[in-house]
Amino acid sequence: MKLELILDKLNSFEKNSFLNIIDDIRKNPKNVKKVDKILDAETNPDLKNVDSINIAKVFNLIQDEFAEYVRKEFVNTASQLDILTDIIIRDGNCIMKQDWFSRLYDTELKKIEKNVKALEKSFESDKSSEDEQRKRDYKIYKECLQTAYSNDDEKQSDRKITNDELSILLTLSSQLELSQEEIKLINYIIVPIEKQPIDNVINDLKNVGVLFYSKKHNTVYVADEVVRVLRKVRGKEIADKFFRRVLRLFREPQINLICKKHNIDWRQAHEQKIKEIINEGISFSGALSTDIFKDGIKVTEKKKAINDLCDKGLGISPALKGAALEDKIGNLIKYFEDVEKDEKVGISIDGYEKLLLDMSGTLLKLNAQIKDEFELQPENVLSGALLLDYNIKPRDVLEIISTKDLEKFCKKREIKTRGNLIANILDAYKDSENLYLENYENIGFRNLTALKENDIRLKESELGIKFENMTKSIFSKLGFNVDENLRKKLNTKRDKIDILLNLGNNDLILVECKTVKESGYNKFSSVSRQLKAYTNLAKSNEFKIVKSLLVAPEFSDDFVSDTELETELNLSLITASSLINILNGFKKSKRQGFPHVLLMRDVLIQEDRILKAIKK
Template identity: 65%
Template sequence: MKLEKILDKLGSLEKNSFIKIIDNIISKNPKNGKEIEKILSSTDKGLKSVDSQNITNIFNLISAEFEEYIICEFQEANSQLDILIDIIIRDGNCIMKQDWFSRLYENEIKNLKNKIKTLNSELENEKSELSENRKRDFRIYKACLTTAYTNDVGNNREAKITSDELSIILTLSKQLGLSQEDVKLINYSILPIRKDDIQDVINNLKNIGVVFFSKKENTIYVADEMVRILRKVRKKEVADKFFRRTLKLLREPIINQIAKEHNIDKKLSNSHKIEEIIKEGISFSDLLTYEIHKDGITLTEKKKSLNELCEKGLNISSLKGSTLEEKISSLIDYFENIEKDEKVGISIDGFSKMLSELNDSLPKLNRELKIQFELQEEFVLNAELLLDYNIKPRDILDLIPKHDLIKFIKENGIKQRGEDILNILEHYKDVENLYLENYVNVGYRNLNLLKENGISIKESELGLKFEELTETIFKALGFNVDNNLKMQLNTQKDMMDILLNLGNNEIIIVECKTIKEKGYNKFSTVSRQLKSYQNVALKNNFRIVKILLIAPEFSDDFVSDCGMDTEMNISLLTASTLSKINESFKTSKYQEFPHVLFRDIVINEERIVKALSK
């Protein structure tokens, strides 16, 4: 769930710890201090009075500093923060009831103790399947960690690992090629492992700002933005679902090779081996740099192999960068951008229809998703619920075995030639709604993001498409979009985009502008254009109730110039604000949007949404 949505759900007391931490970071002059000050200058009551959207904006501006703060908290080696973070960053664990979290925590401690026993046994057993080189790596790391932990005892101090010692230990684990799971098992074979009271665990996580806890709902919330930061703290470069997507493209011998290297049971099925590889916490970069290749392969061959994996398997046309490291970094960025994007690749309606038909064809899927994503709800094949957990259509399809995908495709009349998953996504795309969900991306003329979200369009068509979508939204708001009257008033020189007929010779003129650069800033040009439209309408005895200018965003200078214009009753409306107004209108009591709410220079989204909800 997005941070803004969580903040809107909670009371001030439940947000207090998080706000205090952000306030503390702001007081230390962060890198983006000027941008933050700009947001805070609109209020004289401090951060607590800032709305959820702007708190989210501020958090994004201090994300690097927040990550450093969490790393400092992590320096306490026996804090168990690694165990807790590993639970809350798993796909599906961003919303949890307290009892569910308690169960996951208990299971984690129990599994950890069992794995430690197994590892110790493997290290002592001469006939174990661990290679001698692997045993040596484990013993070196364990010996160094033991020294770091116990050397204080000889100096009559409490046994602990200092932050300096920890940084050296982490460097050693990286050089030895140990996975996160390897490190965790060895750490807790030396450090005392304990099971704390669950309420103390939640309070500690809440006090350091990584979770929110609603007492009223007895529910823990972890924002999507926070999950990405915590993954970086744990050196996990991509979400498990993207790791799984990549592993599923590899041939079985390669999966077996990786499994053998990390002491994963060779008797497991291929899909179970993939899940165990993910749980190991292996570095995604290391996997693509070393582990998927045969010994002796050249760097050129590695790059070629990675390009083929991305182009043929992941449907990514080209990776940026010339070196292997740059290409891998480009792939990680690609996955991060997909995760950040609120769009789902197909329309929400299409997603709902897909889930309904999956449930009909594959009745066991609901239970399998509950187990895979550790979801508490009984029925989870619900689009809105899954999107709150940041689980998207492709993430669901990635979990379905090949034979079940083929069964589903045949039963639902989906195209069979080509890639199964891409054919399913195409079948449920619902282009009209998909365009509306990408309204802001069309306004920004963001062809790359549109393509990633399943939309193919020429750049030359984006301006007209933005106008068409704006017209569709105003129709949905109950306005009379009068194209006949518009054609009567338009001349060869003056051609307004959209005309809203309010009756009694009253109209609203709507002008649409797409932009590629940051901030729409051409007020002098657009004002001459709008004044011409105004003159045409006035000559024909129409009263102009409002002129609305719609663009993805406006520069400060543009807003200032607009505010000083005395000849037009003009308001500025961003594409994202219009989109959110449309969503709020769907659940409001109104049949037609009350246009009197369009009274600001820059239309205030929060004020209108609140008015519609009354």
């Protein structure tokens, strides 16, 4: 769930710890000017009084500083922050009732204790099945950790690992290619685990700012934005669901090589091996650069394999850049980061609901399968809205289902089985209008690449008309009378108005739409001439233009400044992203119609102010 939505659910006390941390960090971040600009727009810049939308924007600008703050908390070896962080960054663990979190915590501790004993036993045994080189790596890390932890005894100080020592240990673990799970087990050989009451655990994590707790709902919330930061802190480069997507494209011998490298039983079933590779916290880049290859493989062969993975296996288009192997893998990680941040579902939300309903009728164990895979607590999880709160999208669900079951479903619903089954199913459940609305900004930016990635096929010559039609649809959904008959009646061969909103009593709002390929719309003189001509046209037919609106994906600072100086048009500017966000906010409100006076005030319309107003 997005940070903004979580903050809206909480009272002041429940947000305090997080806001205090953000308030302390935001005083001197690298993006201080951008942060100040956001807060200066507020009536009261005290974070406790700042709108949730703007707090989320501030957090996005100070993520690096927040990550550094959290890293320092890992120095406290008794905090169990590594165990708890590994729980809350798993797919599906961003919203949990307290008792569910407690159960996951207990399960994790038991698993660690069991694995710690097994690892200690392997250290002591000469007959262990582990590779001798790997056992040597473990012992090196263990001895270094023991020294770092216990060298305070000489000074008669409390045992702790300093920031400098932690930095060295991280470098060492990286060079030894240890997974997060291997590091964690060795850590808890040196510092035995002590189970803590769940109330203390939640309170400690709340004070660190990594989760929120609603007493009213007895629920733990971890924001999607915070999960991404914590993942980086733990050295986890991509979400588990994306790692699973890649692992399923590897051949069995490649999966076995990863298992052997990291002391995982390679004789297990294929799906179980994939699950354990993910749970071990094995480095994604390490798996792709070394683990899946036998010794002696040339770099050129590795590069070809990764290129085939990206181009053919994952079907990424256009092809990812990167001459060096590291660059290619880095760009693949960036690709998955962008996919995760993208709020678009791939099909419409209504389509998601219908897909889940239809699948549950064919695959009777689907509910249990989704619950088990993503560790979800609710009894019935077959709801698109619920799954999206957990950032679980349609493709994420389809990727946990076996090929046999996907084929069974396709045959039952008469969906073609040739080619990519998942792509075929998603294509069958698209709702074109909602999908276009979700990509409204991409249409405005004439971003054909992004549209193609979201399975929208439009020619460049069609984008302007499509943007105009989507804008009409948005104003209609806001409750405006988009008067097409009057528009056609007023239009001449020379002057062609894009959109007219009829307020009654001969009062009109004039809407002009502009798409733009380059960043920032900056053609004020030409658009002002157009709008003046349209205003005169309406006036000559005894209509009054009470407001002119210009909708574009983005405006340059110069364009905004020129608009501020314009006195004849009563012109306001609104970006495509603001307009679609206002529509989404309006849908969640209880209002029957949108109050058009909210569009009358700003030069560059501020969505935050409007969203706040329609919530009341």
